[in-house]
Amino acid sequence: MGNGMVAAERSLSLYSLISRKNTPDPHNFYDRLAREAPVHWDPYTRCWLVSGRAEALQVLSDDVFSSGRLLHSDALHAHTSLADLSTVHKEIGKQLLFVDGDAHAKLRKIIQGVLTPRRLQPMKARISALADDLTDFSDGGPFDVVERIAQPLPFRVAAEFLGLPEDDFDTLKAWSDSYTDIVTGFEPTIGSAVASQMLSYLEYAVDLVRARRRRPSGDGLSLIISAADGVSGLDDHSVASNLIMLLAAGHQTAPGFLAGSVLEMVGPSSGFGPVGRVGAAPDVEDLLARVSPSRFVGRTAVRSTSVGGCVIEEGQSVLVLLAAVNWSDLRRQRRAVPVGQDRAPAHIAFGYGRHRCPGAYLAKLEGEIVLSAVERRFPDMRLAEEEISWDGNVNLPCPVRLNITNG
Ligand code: HEM
Numbered sequence: 089m090g091n092g093m094v095a096a097e098r099s100l101s102l103y104s105l106i107s108r109k110n111t112p113d114p115h116n117f118y119d120r121l122a123r124e125a126p127v128h129w130d131p132y133t134r135c136w137l138v139s140g141r142a143e144a145l146q147v148l149s150d151d152v153f154s155s156g157r158l159l160h161s162d163a164l165h166a167h168t169s170l171a172d173l174s175t176v177h178k179e180i181g182k183q184l185l186f187v188d189g190d191a192h193a194k195l196r197k198i199i200q201g202v203l204t205p206r207r208l209q210p211m212k213a214r215i216s217a218l219a220d221d222l223t224d225f226s227d228g229g230p231f232d233v234v235e236r237i238a239q240p241l242p243f244r245v246a247a248e249f250l251g252l253p254e255d256d257f258d259t260l261k262a263w264s265d266s267y268t269d270i271v272t273g274f275e276p277t278i279g280s281a282v283a284s285q286m287l288s289y290l291e292y293a294v295d296l297v298r299a300r301r302r303r304p305s306g307d308g309l310s311l312i313i314s315a316a317d318g319v320s321g322l323d324d325h326s327v328a329s330n331l332i333m334l335l336a337a338g339h340q341t342a343p344g345f346l347a348g349s350v351l352e353m354v355g356p357s358s359g360f361g362p363v364g365r366v367g368a369a370p371d372v373e374d375l376l377a378r379v380s381p382s383r384f385v386g387r388t389a390v391r392s393t394s395v396g397g398c399v400i401e402e403g404q405s406v407l408v409l410l411a412a413v414n415w416s417d418l419r420r421q422r423r424a425v426p427v428g429q430d431r432a433p434a435h436i437a438f439g440y441g442r443h444r445c446p447g448a449y450l451a452k453l454e455g456e457i458v459l460s461a462v463e464r465r466f467p468d469m470r471l472a473e474e475e476i477s478w479d480g481n482v483n484l485p486c487p488v489r490l491n492i493t494n495g
Contacts, residue, residue, distance in 0.1 A: 100125065101132040102407065105383075106482050114383070115358070118412035119419075127396035135386075135405040136398070139412035143396040147408050149441040153387035154188050156181065157405060176286050180271065182326045183333040185443065191321060192442065198315040198322075199334065200446045202308050208450055211249055215454055218244060219461035230472040230491035233462065238346035238486070242454060246338025249450075250331065251300070251307025256292075260335065263289040267332055268340045272483045293328035308334075341381045342451055344486035346458055348379035353459070354471045354492065360418060370463070372455040377418055377435035380411035383483050385439055410436050468495040 098104065100121065105114055118139065121128060126140030138144050147153050180186065184195045201207075222237040243261055252260060266282050267289065297313060301324075304310040309331060316322040353363050353370060358378045364371035384407045389400045400406060414435045438445035445451070463469070472491040479486050 098132060100128060101130045102135070102137060102384075102482065103130075103132045106480070114411065115415060118409070118415045121409070121412055122416045127398040129398070133407075135407045136395075136400055137407050137409055138395065139409040139416070140396055141413050141417065144408045144410070144413050144436065145440055146395055147387055147406055148385075148436075148439065148443070150393070151188070152389055152391050152393045153406060154390045155186050155192070155387060155443060156188060157186065157386040157388045175290075176270075176283050179286075179290050179325065179329045180333075182329045184330055185271070185333055185337070194319060195322070195326075195330065196442070196446070198312060198319070199330065201315055202311045203446050203450060205449050207308075207311070208249070208453065211245060211450070212453060212457075214248065215241070215245055215457045216461075219458045223461045223465040225465075230493050231466070233350045233490040233492060234343065234347050234487055235489070237458060237462070238343040238350075238490075241458060242342035242346075243339040245450070245454060246335050249308045249338075250335060251305060251309045252296070252335070261339075263292075264332070264336045264339065268336050268484075271336075272340070272481065289332060290325075290328060293331050294324055297324045297328045297331065337445075337447055338450070341484055342454055344481075344484050345376070345379055345381035345451065345455060347487050347490050348381060348485075349375040349455065349459055350462060350469075350490060350492065351471075351476070351487070352378050353463070354469050358415075358418070369456050369460045372452045372459070373434060375455065375459075376437040376452075377414045380414045380435075380437050381484060382437065382439075383411040383485070384409045385443070410439065462492075466492055466494050469493075470495060 100117070104117055105112060121137060121139040126138070127143050128137045128139070130137050138147055184192065184199055187195065218241055219237065222241060223231075225231060225236070243264075244257070247254075247257055247260065263285060266285050270282060270286065297309070300307075300309050301313050304314065312331070312334075313327060316327050349363075349370065349372075351357050352375060356363065356378070360378060363378075364374040366372075387406045387408065389402055389404050389406065392402045393400055395406075414437060417435065438448045438451075469492050472493045473489065476490065477488040479488050
């Protein structure tokens with residue numbers, strides 16, 4: 089048992105970040121973890137919290153740590169009827185985010201092949217048009233960044249890119265939010281109502297895949313279907329399940345990034361001073377490091393191993409706190425550091441290693457275009473909120489509302 093295992097203080101638990109209304113400032117928590125326990129057993133969430141840079145990169149690049157974390161959740165078993173549960177489990181377990189080894193490599197090649205800058209090129213003009221449209225308001229009142237642009241734009245971009253039917257966008261958004269409730273957070277939970285919604289969503293997605301296979305077009309889904317054709321293990325159910333994951337990945341992290349970035353631009357809540365610039369646009373890399381929209385990623389140890397002097401037992405869960413690593417690096421004014429032969433990324437907001445976000449290019453494109461559009465409309469941007477309320481998602485926090493005005 090390592091040193092981290094004895095510390096059972098609640099203020100060092102991930103629970104200290106949970107609050108429905110006002111997300112507490114996480115930075116004290118990150119500072120204390122960095123100082124006292126870069127690898128820390130959190131007895132309240134029953135997870136190891138890893139916040140040291142070297143230790144985080146070790147976990148994210150070592151095969152000992154599996155991404156098949158959902159299947160280990162006791163909470164999942166506690167709340168759902170077993171029949172629904174086993175189907176939902178089986179289908180979610182096929183998604184890129186939750187598979188390892190060869191199955192992951194095969195699937196990743198297909199999804200990465202769809203999210204290349206070349207394929208995404210046509211979306212650039214579409215994102216600019218949407219950003220102009222969504223920031224075009226003339227009623228003179230405050231502008232709610234979350235409702236007007238941070239929430240709707242990433243969903244629409246992902247759904248249009250994939251070629252999903254526009255008439256179904258509202259239903260798909262609701263289903264996708266339920267899916268995200270299941271898979272994010274440090275302790276996924278699922279109730280019967282959410283499970284049956286997921287079953288409808290899965291059925292819808294399989295029908296859509298079959299229909300698109302019969303009538304392909306140039307959209308992202310058609311590209312995935314044709315790339316998956318003939319690849320063993322990738323049947324229509326698997327493609328459908330990954331479609332669900334891709335839509336969610338495309339629109340669930342970006343709202344917190346966009347809204348958190350505007351907060352930094354209005355008056356840096358991180359305390360790091362004015363946001364950097366790249367030409368005329370806000371520096372999205374600087375903002376990603378400051379905001380760290382996806383605070384942590386989960387893994388499960390498949391064998392007992394040692395990280396930072398602590399023994400992690402087989403079957404134990406590990407949360408790598410990307411946000412804490414980025415925060416410590418910013419604090420140390422650290423830039424690229426050599427790791428083995430590679431240069432470490434300046435931030436790990438998109439993760440690290442085999443599962444590093446393949447949507448990073450699209451996310452940064454959205455950031456550059458949206459944040460520039462907001463600046464153009466609000467050259468003297470000012471916050472019109474006394475206090476920021478957060479949505480309660482401890483992993484992907486987003487303000488409930490973020491009103492800004494000019495001057
Ligand atoms: C600011 C926005 C975004 C952030 C911060 C972000 C963050 C991340 C992180 C941290 C991971 C790694 C998960 C892990 O290691 O378990 C990830 C994976 C992934 N992301 Fe993103 N993401 C963003 C936007 C997007 C977009 C726009 C898309 C696609 C349309 C996308 C698609 C994916 C996919 C498919 C994976 C799974 C990769 C794999 O497991 O191999 N993401 N993302």
